[in-house]
Amino acid sequence: MAETYSHSGGSGPLNNRVWPDLDTDDLDLFVEKSAFSAFFPGRCPLPRLLEQRDIDTVVITGTVTNVCCESSARDASTLGFRVIMVADANAARRDRDHNATLHTIYRSFGDVRPTSEVLDMIEAAE
Template sequence: MAARGVDTLLTNVCVEATVRDASTQGLRVILAADACGASRDQDHNAALHTIYRSYGDVRPTEEIMQLVRGQ
């Protein structure tokens, strides 16, 4: 990925395995917490907690868009 100039991954909980893989490859991971979900709120919240604790940032979509825009 680094050879292609990729250093950030935007993803959602549905691809939690991708989050882990990206993190172990040294990519910055940002998960849009309000743009993904699970069948139960407790599962969604548990996934967000795990990702934030171990693999990357968890932020609302608007915050991510501000980062992308450089604001």
């Protein structure tokens, strides 16, 4: 199963394997993770790269809300990052699983916001 997922985005440089309609920039970071969490020590270079750039906040989006997204949010919080999980930019197989994770993150590990609020926050910070 892991092999199937590892090749589902294609091959070649990571920035060529993202969704074709997603705008990317030369300053964007692209990393691969080899665990459920992008912040689990030794399984992804993302925490180190963010720390090198003095980035202290992460915005979590993706699938599956209650697996990889929740794992990344929990580990990022444990490592001291501020976590914002985007409620309508994550997905799970069932609404109840998705909503349970949003509740858990909000109660213990970070903030939960809709996309519109996150975009407003980013715009205000620029």
